[in-house]
Amino acid sequence: MALEMRQQLKLSQQLVMTPQLQQAIKLLQLSRMELVDLVQQELEENPLLEEGAELSEEATAEEEIERIREPEATTAVDAPNESLPEVSGENEGLGDIDWKTYLDGYSLGGTAADNFEEDEDRPSYENLLTRRTTLGDHLLWQLGLSPLVGHRRIIAEEIIGNIDDDGYLQSTLEEIAAATGHAPEQVEQVLQRVQQFDPPGVACRDLRECLLIQLRQLGMAGTLVETLLLHHATDIENRRYPAIARALGVSLDEVLGATKVISGLEPRPGRPFGQDDVHYIVPDIFVHKIDGEYIVVLNDEGLPNLRINSFYRSALSGGSGIDQKAGEYIQEKMRGAVWLIKSIHQRQRTIYKVTKSIVKFQREFFENGIEHLKPLVLRDVAEDIEMHESTISRVTTSKYVQTPQGLFELKYFFNSSISTTEGDSVASESVKSRIKEIIAAESPRKPLSDQKIVELLRDKGIDIARRTVTKYREMLGVGSSTERKRLF
Numbered sequence: 001m002a003l004e005m006r007q008q009l010k011l012s013q014q015l016v017m018t019p020q021l022q023q024a025i026k027l028l029q030l031s032r033m034e035l036v037d038l039v040q041q042e043l044e045e046n047p048l049l050e051e052g053a054e055l056s057e058e059a060t061a062e063e064e065i066e067r068i069r070e071p072e073a074t075t076a077v078d079a080p081n082e083s084l085p086e087v088s089g090e091n092e093g094l095g096d097i098d099w100k101t102y103l104d105g106y107s108l109g110g111t112a113a114d115n116f117e118e119d120e121d122r123p124s125y126e127n128l129l130t131r132r133t134t135l136g137d138h139l140l141w142q143l144g145l146s147p148l149v150g151h152r153r154i155i156a157e158e159i160i161g162n163i164d165d166d167g168y169l170q171s172t173l174e175e176i177a178a179a180t181g182h183a184p185e186q187v188e189q190v191l192q193r194v195q196q197f198d199p200p201g202v203a204c205r206d207l208r209e210c211l212l213i214q215l216r217q218l219g220m221a222g223t224l225v226e227t228l229l230l231h232h233a234t235d236i237e238n239r240r241y242p243a244i245a246r247a248l249g250v251s252l253d254e255v256l257g258a259t260k261v262i263s264g265l266e267p268r269p270g271r272p273f274g275q276d277d278v279h280y281i282v283p284d285i286f287v288h289k290i291d292g293e294y295i296v297v298l299n300d301e302g303l304p305n306l307r308i309n310s311f312y313r314s315a316l317s318g319g320s321g322i323d324q325k326a327g328e329y330i331q332e333k334m335r336g337a338v339w340l341i342k343s344i345h346q347r348q349r350t351i352y353k354v355t356k357s358i359v360k361f362q363r364e365f366f367e368n369g370i371e372h373l374k375p376l377v378l379r380d381v382a383e384d385i386e387m388h389e390s391t392i393s394r395v396t397t398s399k400y401v402q403t404p405q406g407l408f409e410l411k412y413f414f415n416s417s418i419s420t421t422e423g424d425s426v427a428s429e430s431v432k433s434r435i436k437e438i439i440a441a442e443s444p445r446k447p448l449s450d451q452k453i454v455e456l457l458r459d460k461g462i463d464i465a466r467r468t469v470t471k472y473r474e475m476l477g478v479g480s481s482t483e484r485k486r487l488f
Contacts, residue, residue: 020339020343023339023340023343024343024346024347025394027343027344027347028347028350028391028394028395029394029395029397029398030398031397031398031399032282032284032302032303032398032399032400033282034398035303035344035347036302036303036304039303039304039306039340039344040304042306042337042340043304043306046333046336046337046340047309047312047333048308048309048312048313048330048333048334048336048337049306049307049308049309049337049340050306050307050308050309051304051305051306051307052305052306052307132273133273134273135163135165135167135202135270135273136160136161136163138198138273139160139163139194139197139202139203140157140160142197142198143156143157143160143194143197146193148190148193151180151182151186152186152189152190152193154180155176155180155182155186155187155190156190156193156194158176158179158180159176159187159190159191159194159203160194160203162175162176163202163203163270164270165270165273165274166268166269166270166271167199167201167202167203167204167210167268167269167270167271168203168204168205168206168210168270169191169203169204169205173187173188173191191203195213196217199266199269199270199272200213200214200217200266200269201213201214201265201266201269202269202270204269207267208229208230208233210267210269211229211262211265211267212226212229212230214265214266215229215265220261223258224248224250224254224255224258225258225261225262227248228244228255228258228259228262229262232244232247232248236259236262239482239485241255241256241259281400281407282299282301282302282400283299283400283401283402283407284298284299284351284399284400284401285297285298285299285351285352285355285399285400285401285402286298286299286401286402287355287359287366287401287402287403287404288404289366289404294359294363294366296352296355296356296359298348298351298352299402300348303344306337306340306341306344307341308334308337308338312330312333312334315330316330316331316334350387350391350395351395351399353385353387354381354385354392354395354396354410355401355410356385357381357384357385358376358381358401358410358413360384361374361376361380361381361384361413362374362376362413365405365413366403366404366405369405370405370429370430370433371430371433371434372430373413373415373426373427373429373430374415374427375415375416375417375418375425375426375427375428376413376414376415376427377414377416378392378393378396378414395410396409396410396411396414397411412429415427415428415429415430416428418431418462418463418464418468419463420461420462420463426462428472431457431462431464431472432472432475432476434457434460434462435453435457435469435472435473435476436476436478438453438456438457439453439473439478439484442484444484444485444486445485445486446485447481447484447485448481449481450466450469450470450473450480450481451466453469453473454466454469457469
Protein backbone atom coordinates (compact mmCIF):
# COMPACT_ATOMS: atom_id res chain seq x y z
CA MET A 1 0.00 0.00 0.00
CA ALA A 2 1.41 3.40 -0.99
CA LEU A 3 2.04 6.09 1.62
CA GLU A 4 0.66 9.55 1.01
CA MET A 5 0.40 12.88 2.85
CA ARG A 6 -3.09 14.23 3.51
CA GLN A 7 -4.48 17.21 5.40
CA GLN A 8 -7.18 16.43 7.95
CA LEU A 9 -9.12 18.55 10.46
CA LYS A 10 -9.55 17.07 13.93
CA LEU A 11 -11.39 18.56 16.90
CA SER A 12 -9.95 17.72 20.34
CA GLN A 13 -9.78 19.10 23.86
CA GLN A 14 -6.67 19.32 26.00
CA LEU A 15 -5.54 21.04 29.17
CA VAL A 16 -2.81 23.62 28.60
CA MET A 17 -0.84 24.92 31.59
CA THR A 18 -0.50 28.60 30.74
CA PRO A 19 2.02 30.72 32.66
CA GLN A 20 -0.87 32.46 34.40
CA LEU A 21 -2.35 29.15 35.53
CA GLN A 22 1.05 27.97 36.77
CA GLN A 23 1.39 31.18 38.78
CA ALA A 24 -2.07 30.74 40.30
CA ILE A 25 -1.25 27.16 41.35
CA LYS A 26 2.07 28.30 42.80
CA LEU A 27 0.41 31.05 44.85
CA LEU A 28 -2.20 28.62 46.11
CA GLN A 29 0.30 26.28 47.76
CA LEU A 30 2.60 28.95 49.21
CA SER A 31 2.64 29.52 52.95
CA ARG A 32 1.88 32.96 54.35
CA MET A 33 5.55 33.91 54.81
CA GLU A 34 6.43 32.67 51.31
CA LEU A 35 3.56 34.71 49.85
CA VAL A 36 4.76 37.86 51.60
CA ASP A 37 8.29 37.31 50.25
CA LEU A 38 6.93 36.74 46.74
CA VAL A 39 4.85 39.92 46.85
CA GLN A 40 7.83 41.93 48.07
CA GLN A 41 9.91 40.54 45.22
CA GLU A 42 7.23 41.47 42.69
CA LEU A 43 7.05 44.99 44.15
CA GLU A 44 10.78 45.36 43.53
CA GLU A 45 10.75 43.90 40.01
CA ASN A 46 7.49 45.27 38.58
CA PRO A 47 7.38 49.11 38.45
CA LEU A 48 3.62 49.09 37.82
CA LEU A 49 2.91 47.51 41.21
CA GLU A 50 2.77 49.54 44.38
CA GLU A 51 1.51 49.02 47.90
CA GLY A 52 -1.75 50.88 48.46
CA ALA A 53 -4.45 51.34 51.05
CA GLU A 54 -6.43 48.38 52.34
CA LEU A 55 -9.24 47.21 50.12
CA SER A 56 -12.75 46.86 51.45
CA GLU A 57 -14.25 43.43 51.98
CA GLU A 58 -16.40 43.90 48.89
CA ALA A 59 -13.44 44.81 46.66
CA THR A 60 -12.52 42.21 44.09
CA ALA A 61 -9.90 41.78 41.44
CA GLU A 62 -12.45 42.62 38.77
CA GLU A 63 -13.16 45.99 40.40
CA GLU A 64 -9.45 46.71 40.57
CA ILE A 65 -9.08 45.83 36.89
CA GLU A 66 -11.96 48.13 35.94
CA ARG A 67 -10.39 50.91 37.98
CA ILE A 68 -7.14 50.33 36.13
CA ARG A 69 -8.84 50.86 32.79
CA GLU A 70 -10.35 54.21 33.82
CA PRO A 71 -8.27 57.15 32.59
CA GLU A 72 -6.94 59.52 35.19
CA ALA A 73 -8.16 63.11 35.14
CA THR A 74 -4.73 64.50 35.89
CA THR A 75 -1.19 63.33 35.38
CA ALA A 76 1.56 63.06 37.97
CA VAL A 77 4.10 64.96 35.82
CA ASP A 78 4.15 68.72 35.39
CA ALA A 79 4.73 70.37 32.04
CA PRO A 80 8.45 70.33 31.24
CA ASN A 81 8.41 73.85 29.68
CA GLU A 82 7.11 75.54 32.82
CA SER A 83 9.58 78.23 33.93
CA LEU A 84 11.04 77.87 37.40
CA PRO A 85 13.04 80.55 39.27
CA GLU A 86 16.66 79.82 39.93
CA VAL A 87 17.55 78.94 43.51
CA SER A 88 20.58 80.71 44.86
CA GLY A 89 20.60 79.12 48.33
CA GLU A 90 21.18 82.42 50.18
CA ASN A 91 18.62 82.03 53.03
CA GLU A 92 15.80 81.79 50.51
CA GLY A 93 12.57 80.25 51.75
CA LEU A 94 13.38 80.53 55.46
CA GLY A 95 10.42 82.79 56.02
CA ASP A 96 8.05 80.24 54.51
CA ILE A 97 8.81 77.59 57.13
CA ASP A 98 6.28 77.05 59.90
CA TRP A 99 8.83 76.80 62.70
CA LYS A 100 6.25 75.94 65.34
CA THR A 101 5.08 72.89 63.44
CA TYR A 102 8.68 72.00 62.63
CA LEU A 103 9.78 72.06 66.26
CA ASP A 104 6.71 70.13 67.39
CA GLY A 105 7.65 67.29 65.07
CA TYR A 106 11.35 67.37 65.84
CA SER A 107 12.75 65.22 68.65
CA LEU A 108 15.79 66.60 70.47
CA GLY A 109 16.72 63.28 72.01
CA GLY A 110 15.53 60.00 73.44
CA THR A 111 14.23 56.96 71.65
CA ALA A 112 11.47 56.66 69.12
CA ALA A 113 9.27 55.10 71.78
CA ASP A 114 9.30 58.42 73.71
CA ASN A 115 7.24 60.06 70.94
CA PHE A 116 4.17 57.89 71.62
CA GLU A 117 1.67 59.26 74.13
CA GLU A 118 -0.42 56.10 74.43
CA ASP A 119 0.88 52.60 75.14
CA GLU A 120 -1.17 51.28 72.23
CA ASP A 121 0.83 53.47 69.84
CA ARG A 122 4.20 52.19 70.98
CA PRO A 123 5.97 49.61 68.82
CA SER A 124 6.08 46.06 70.09
CA TYR A 125 9.16 45.26 72.15
CA GLU A 126 9.46 42.02 70.16
CA ASN A 127 10.56 44.20 67.24
CA LEU A 128 13.51 45.60 69.22
CA LEU A 129 15.87 42.73 68.47
CA THR A 130 19.32 42.37 69.99
CA ARG A 131 22.11 39.95 69.24
CA ARG A 132 22.18 37.08 71.72
CA THR A 133 25.49 36.12 73.32
CA THR A 134 26.82 32.98 71.67
CA LEU A 135 28.74 30.19 73.34
CA GLY A 136 31.90 31.30 71.52
CA ASP A 137 31.50 34.88 72.78
CA HIS A 138 31.03 33.63 76.33
CA LEU A 139 34.15 31.45 76.16
CA LEU A 140 36.29 34.20 74.57
CA TRP A 141 35.19 36.59 77.32
CA GLN A 142 36.40 34.10 79.95
CA LEU A 143 39.61 33.59 77.98
CA GLY A 144 40.29 37.32 78.24
CA LEU A 145 40.04 37.03 82.05
CA SER A 146 42.25 33.93 82.27
CA PRO A 147 46.06 33.88 82.73
CA LEU A 148 46.52 32.17 79.34
CA VAL A 149 48.85 34.33 77.22
CA GLY A 150 51.14 33.95 74.24
CA HIS A 151 51.01 30.67 72.36
CA ARG A 152 48.65 29.20 74.97
CA ARG A 153 46.07 31.88 74.16
CA ILE A 154 46.42 31.09 70.44
CA ILE A 155 45.78 27.40 71.15
CA ALA A 156 42.79 28.26 73.36
CA GLU A 157 41.28 30.45 70.63
CA GLU A 158 41.67 27.59 68.15
CA ILE A 159 39.98 25.20 70.57
CA ILE A 160 37.08 27.60 71.16
CA GLY A 161 36.68 28.09 67.42
CA ASN A 162 36.18 24.33 66.97
CA ILE A 163 33.43 23.94 69.62
CA ASP A 164 29.95 23.32 68.21
CA ASP A 165 26.66 24.78 69.45
CA ASP A 166 26.17 21.85 71.87
CA GLY A 167 29.53 22.58 73.54
CA TYR A 168 31.55 19.65 72.16
CA LEU A 169 35.00 19.84 70.58
CA GLN A 170 34.78 18.82 66.92
CA SER A 171 38.51 18.64 66.11
CA THR A 172 41.18 16.25 67.35
CA LEU A 173 44.23 17.33 69.30
CA GLU A 174 46.43 16.53 66.30
CA GLU A 175 44.37 18.79 64.01
CA ILE A 176 44.54 21.68 66.49
CA ALA A 177 48.29 21.09 66.95
CA ALA A 178 48.82 21.20 63.19
CA ALA A 179 46.77 24.40 62.87
CA THR A 180 48.66 26.20 65.66
CA GLY A 181 52.10 24.70 65.07
CA HIS A 182 52.48 23.35 68.61
CA ALA A 183 52.81 19.88 70.12
CA PRO A 184 49.70 17.82 70.97
CA GLU A 185 50.87 17.70 74.60
CA GLN A 186 50.65 21.49 74.81
CA VAL A 187 47.19 21.40 73.21
CA GLU A 188 46.08 18.83 75.81
CA GLN A 189 47.20 21.09 78.66
CA VAL A 190 45.35 24.10 77.26
CA LEU A 191 42.26 21.97 76.58
CA GLN A 192 42.13 20.91 80.23
CA ARG A 193 42.18 24.60 81.20
CA VAL A 194 39.40 25.50 78.72
CA GLN A 195 37.31 22.63 80.08
CA GLN A 196 37.24 24.46 83.41
CA PHE A 197 35.35 27.36 81.82
CA ASP A 198 31.64 27.95 82.20
CA PRO A 199 29.32 26.21 81.33
CA PRO A 200 30.48 23.01 83.09
CA GLY A 201 31.36 20.24 80.65
CA VAL A 202 32.22 22.50 77.71
CA ALA A 203 34.99 21.60 75.19
CA CYS A 204 34.62 17.85 75.84
CA ARG A 205 35.10 15.22 73.16
CA ASP A 206 32.29 12.82 74.13
CA LEU A 207 29.32 12.52 76.46
CA ARG A 208 31.09 10.54 79.17
CA GLU A 209 33.92 13.08 79.45
CA CYS A 210 31.33 15.87 79.61
CA LEU A 211 29.44 14.23 82.49
CA LEU A 212 32.62 13.29 84.36
CA ILE A 213 33.85 16.89 84.31
CA GLN A 214 30.52 18.10 85.65
CA LEU A 215 30.72 15.55 88.49
CA ARG A 216 34.24 16.62 89.41
CA GLN A 217 33.22 20.27 89.44
CA LEU A 218 30.42 19.26 91.83
CA GLY A 219 32.99 17.63 94.13
CA MET A 220 31.79 14.07 93.46
CA ALA A 221 35.07 12.57 92.27
CA GLY A 222 35.65 9.04 93.58
CA THR A 223 31.98 8.45 94.39
CA LEU A 224 29.65 5.70 93.18
CA VAL A 225 28.31 8.07 90.53
CA GLU A 226 31.75 8.42 88.93
CA THR A 227 32.26 4.64 89.08
CA LEU A 228 29.00 4.07 87.21
CA LEU A 229 30.04 6.49 84.46
CA LEU A 230 33.50 5.00 84.13
CA HIS A 231 32.64 1.29 84.11
CA HIS A 232 28.88 0.76 83.76
CA ALA A 233 27.66 3.33 81.23
CA THR A 234 26.21 0.63 78.95
CA ASP A 235 24.33 -1.04 81.83
CA ILE A 236 22.85 2.35 82.83
CA GLU A 237 21.71 2.96 79.27
CA ASN A 238 19.96 -0.44 79.21
CA ARG A 239 18.59 0.01 82.76
CA ARG A 240 20.26 -3.10 84.14
CA TYR A 241 20.28 -1.74 87.68
CA PRO A 242 20.18 -5.08 89.57
CA ALA A 243 23.21 -6.32 87.60
CA ILE A 244 25.13 -3.15 88.51
CA ALA A 245 24.23 -3.59 92.18
CA ARG A 246 25.47 -7.19 92.20
CA ALA A 247 28.70 -6.30 90.38
CA LEU A 248 29.58 -3.48 92.77
CA GLY A 249 28.24 -5.09 95.93
CA VAL A 250 25.91 -2.20 96.76
CA SER A 251 22.19 -1.95 97.29
CA LEU A 252 19.74 -1.29 94.47
CA ASP A 253 18.64 1.95 96.15
CA GLU A 254 22.22 3.26 96.06
CA VAL A 255 22.46 2.49 92.33
CA LEU A 256 19.13 4.20 91.68
CA GLY A 257 20.22 7.25 93.68
CA ALA A 258 23.47 7.52 91.73
CA THR A 259 21.59 7.10 88.45
CA LYS A 260 19.25 9.90 89.44
CA VAL A 261 22.25 12.20 89.93
CA ILE A 262 23.52 11.30 86.46
CA SER A 263 20.14 12.02 84.92
CA GLY A 264 20.28 15.53 86.39
CA LEU A 265 23.50 16.43 84.55
CA GLU A 266 23.49 18.46 81.32
CA PRO A 267 24.39 16.39 78.22
CA ARG A 268 24.51 19.55 76.05
CA PRO A 269 26.45 22.30 77.88
CA GLY A 270 25.92 24.80 75.07
CA ARG A 271 22.13 24.57 75.24
CA PRO A 272 21.60 27.91 77.12
CA PHE A 273 23.47 29.73 74.34
CA GLY A 274 21.51 28.24 71.47
CA GLN A 275 20.96 30.59 68.54
CA ASP A 276 17.73 29.05 67.28
CA ASP A 277 15.41 31.89 66.33
CA VAL A 278 11.82 31.64 67.43
CA HIS A 279 9.46 31.57 64.44
CA TYR A 280 5.90 32.50 65.36
CA ILE A 281 3.09 31.00 63.31
CA VAL A 282 0.75 33.63 61.93
CA PRO A 283 -2.68 32.14 61.13
CA ASP A 284 -4.02 32.62 57.62
CA ILE A 285 -7.60 32.61 58.84
CA PHE A 286 -9.60 32.96 62.06
CA VAL A 287 -12.68 31.10 63.26
CA HIS A 288 -14.69 33.03 65.86
CA LYS A 289 -17.77 31.88 67.73
CA ILE A 290 -20.35 34.68 67.82
CA ASP A 291 -23.86 34.10 69.18
CA GLY A 292 -23.53 30.34 68.77
CA GLU A 293 -22.36 30.56 65.15
CA TYR A 294 -18.84 30.12 63.82
CA ILE A 295 -17.65 33.02 61.68
CA VAL A 296 -14.68 32.60 59.32
CA VAL A 297 -12.50 35.70 58.88
CA LEU A 298 -9.46 36.00 56.62
CA ASN A 299 -6.29 37.41 58.15
CA ASP A 300 -5.04 40.11 55.78
CA GLU A 301 -2.71 41.70 58.33
CA GLY A 302 0.86 41.81 57.05
CA LEU A 303 -0.11 41.12 53.44
CA PRO A 304 0.61 44.13 51.19
CA ASN A 305 -2.44 45.44 49.34
CA LEU A 306 -1.36 45.77 45.74
CA ARG A 307 -2.56 48.28 43.18
CA ILE A 308 -1.41 49.64 39.84
CA ASN A 309 0.76 52.74 39.86
CA SER A 310 -1.36 55.73 38.82
CA PHE A 311 1.39 57.29 36.68
CA TYR A 312 1.79 54.26 34.43
CA ARG A 313 -1.97 53.75 34.37
CA SER A 314 -2.59 57.28 33.11
CA ALA A 315 0.31 57.05 30.67
CA LEU A 316 -1.09 53.84 29.21
CA SER A 317 -4.65 55.18 29.00
CA GLY A 318 -3.47 58.44 27.40
CA GLY A 319 -1.60 56.66 24.63
CA SER A 320 0.60 59.65 23.74
CA GLY A 321 4.25 60.39 24.28
CA ILE A 322 5.21 56.69 24.63
CA ASP A 323 7.26 54.89 22.01
CA GLN A 324 6.41 51.38 20.88
CA LYS A 325 8.97 49.51 23.01
CA ALA A 326 8.03 51.39 26.16
CA GLY A 327 4.34 50.76 25.48
CA GLU A 328 4.93 47.03 24.98
CA TYR A 329 6.97 46.88 28.19
CA ILE A 330 4.24 48.66 30.18
CA GLN A 331 1.58 46.40 28.68
CA GLU A 332 3.53 43.29 29.66
CA LYS A 333 4.10 44.49 33.20
CA MET A 334 0.46 45.57 33.40
CA ARG A 335 -0.77 42.07 32.51
CA GLY A 336 1.59 40.52 35.07
CA ALA A 337 0.48 42.94 37.79
CA VAL A 338 -3.24 42.46 37.09
CA TRP A 339 -2.90 38.68 37.05
CA LEU A 340 -0.93 38.70 40.32
CA ILE A 341 -3.63 40.77 42.04
CA LYS A 342 -6.32 38.50 40.65
CA SER A 343 -4.44 35.34 41.71
CA ILE A 344 -4.01 36.60 45.28
CA HIS A 345 -7.73 37.39 45.53
CA GLN A 346 -8.54 33.94 44.14
CA ARG A 347 -6.19 32.35 46.67
CA GLN A 348 -7.85 34.14 49.58
CA ARG A 349 -11.34 33.21 48.38
CA THR A 350 -10.36 29.55 48.02
CA ILE A 351 -8.87 29.41 51.53
CA TYR A 352 -12.07 30.99 52.86
CA LYS A 353 -14.33 28.48 51.11
CA VAL A 354 -12.25 25.48 52.24
CA THR A 355 -12.23 26.66 55.85
CA LYS A 356 -16.00 27.24 55.78
CA SER A 357 -16.48 23.67 54.58
CA ILE A 358 -14.15 22.29 57.28
CA VAL A 359 -16.09 24.18 59.96
CA LYS A 360 -19.31 22.65 58.66
CA PHE A 361 -17.94 19.09 58.78
CA GLN A 362 -16.05 19.44 62.08
CA ARG A 363 -18.51 21.53 64.09
CA GLU A 364 -18.46 19.08 67.01
CA PHE A 365 -14.69 19.50 67.24
CA PHE A 366 -15.02 23.27 67.54
CA GLU A 367 -17.66 22.77 70.20
CA ASN A 368 -16.18 19.99 72.35
CA GLY A 369 -12.53 19.40 71.43
CA ILE A 370 -10.30 16.80 69.83
CA GLU A 371 -12.18 13.75 71.08
CA HIS A 372 -15.08 14.76 68.81
CA LEU A 373 -12.99 15.13 65.66
CA LYS A 374 -14.68 13.30 62.79
CA PRO A 375 -13.06 11.31 59.98
CA LEU A 376 -12.67 13.57 56.93
CA VAL A 377 -10.96 13.17 53.55
CA LEU A 378 -10.13 15.66 50.82
CA ARG A 379 -12.89 14.33 48.60
CA ASP A 380 -15.58 15.35 51.10
CA VAL A 381 -14.52 19.01 51.04
CA ALA A 382 -13.85 18.94 47.29
CA GLU A 383 -17.38 17.74 46.56
CA ASP A 384 -18.87 20.24 49.02
CA ILE A 385 -17.31 23.33 47.40
CA GLU A 386 -17.12 21.82 43.89
CA MET A 387 -13.36 21.88 43.49
CA HIS A 388 -10.73 19.28 42.66
CA GLU A 389 -9.03 17.28 45.41
CA SER A 390 -5.60 18.51 44.29
CA THR A 391 -6.76 22.09 44.86
CA ILE A 392 -7.89 21.24 48.40
CA SER A 393 -4.54 19.57 49.04
CA ARG A 394 -2.64 22.67 47.92
CA VAL A 395 -4.85 25.00 49.96
CA THR A 396 -4.42 23.02 53.19
CA THR A 397 -0.62 22.80 52.92
CA SER A 398 1.21 25.14 55.33
CA LYS A 399 -1.97 27.09 56.09
CA TYR A 400 -2.98 27.63 59.72
CA VAL A 401 -6.29 28.52 61.33
CA GLN A 402 -6.85 30.04 64.77
CA THR A 403 -9.88 28.43 66.41
CA PRO A 404 -11.50 28.48 69.88
CA GLN A 405 -9.73 25.13 70.43
CA GLY A 406 -6.28 26.48 69.48
CA LEU A 407 -4.05 26.93 66.44
CA PHE A 408 -4.10 24.10 63.87
CA GLU A 409 -2.87 23.43 60.38
CA LEU A 410 -5.73 22.92 57.94
CA LYS A 411 -4.43 19.43 57.15
CA TYR A 412 -5.00 18.53 60.80
CA PHE A 413 -8.75 18.24 60.22
CA PHE A 414 -8.35 15.50 57.59
CA ASN A 415 -8.11 12.10 59.28
CA SER A 416 -8.61 8.49 58.39
CA SER A 417 -11.40 6.60 60.13
CA ILE A 418 -11.07 3.85 62.73
CA SER A 419 -14.00 1.56 63.42
CA THR A 420 -15.62 1.24 66.81
CA THR A 421 -17.28 -1.78 68.38
CA GLU A 422 -20.66 -0.09 67.91
CA GLY A 423 -20.23 0.15 64.14
CA ASP A 424 -19.36 3.87 64.06
CA SER A 425 -16.00 5.42 63.22
CA VAL A 426 -13.66 7.88 64.94
CA ALA A 427 -10.83 10.04 63.60
CA SER A 428 -7.25 8.84 63.92
CA GLU A 429 -6.23 12.10 65.66
CA SER A 430 -8.87 11.43 68.30
CA VAL A 431 -7.40 7.96 68.88
CA LYS A 432 -3.91 9.45 69.19
CA SER A 433 -5.20 11.85 71.81
CA ARG A 434 -6.70 9.00 73.83
CA ILE A 435 -3.46 6.99 73.60
CA LYS A 436 -1.56 10.02 74.88
CA GLU A 437 -3.99 10.39 77.80
CA ILE A 438 -3.67 6.70 78.72
CA ILE A 439 0.14 6.87 78.72
CA ALA A 440 0.11 10.11 80.75
CA ALA A 441 -2.01 8.43 83.45
CA GLU A 442 0.08 5.23 83.71
CA SER A 443 2.43 4.38 86.57
CA PRO A 444 6.10 5.23 85.78
CA ARG A 445 7.20 2.07 87.57
CA LYS A 446 4.84 -0.16 85.56
CA PRO A 447 4.24 1.42 82.15
CA LEU A 448 1.56 -0.08 79.93
CA SER A 449 2.48 -2.27 77.00
CA ASP A 450 0.98 -1.67 73.55
CA GLN A 451 -1.24 -4.72 73.96
CA LYS A 452 -2.58 -3.39 77.26
CA ILE A 453 -3.35 -0.04 75.54
CA VAL A 454 -5.25 -1.98 72.86
CA GLU A 455 -7.36 -3.63 75.56
CA LEU A 456 -8.09 -0.30 77.28
CA LEU A 457 -9.13 1.27 73.98
CA ARG A 458 -11.35 -1.71 73.22
CA ASP A 459 -13.07 -1.18 76.57
CA LYS A 460 -13.85 2.37 75.37
CA GLY A 461 -15.35 1.02 72.15
CA ILE A 462 -12.37 1.59 69.82
CA ASP A 463 -11.33 -1.48 67.82
CA ILE A 464 -7.68 -1.06 66.91
CA ALA A 465 -4.73 -3.39 66.18
CA ARG A 466 -1.58 -3.46 68.30
CA ARG A 467 0.65 -2.46 65.36
CA THR A 468 -1.54 0.63 64.87
CA VAL A 469 -1.08 1.59 68.52
CA THR A 470 2.68 1.18 68.06
CA LYS A 471 2.62 3.41 64.96
CA TYR A 472 0.58 6.13 66.67
CA ARG A 473 2.77 5.98 69.78
CA GLU A 474 5.90 6.48 67.68
CA MET A 475 4.23 9.35 65.81
CA LEU A 476 3.58 10.99 69.19
CA GLY A 477 7.26 10.64 70.07
CA VAL A 478 6.56 8.31 73.01
CA GLY A 479 8.96 5.47 73.75
CA SER A 480 8.13 1.84 74.41
CA SER A 481 7.15 0.53 77.83
CA THR A 482 10.80 -0.40 78.51
CA GLU A 483 11.99 3.09 77.64
CA ARG A 484 9.26 4.72 79.75
CA LYS A 485 9.98 2.68 82.85
CA ARG A 486 11.27 4.72 85.80
CA LEU A 487 12.41 3.10 89.05
CA PHE A 488 12.92 6.35 90.92
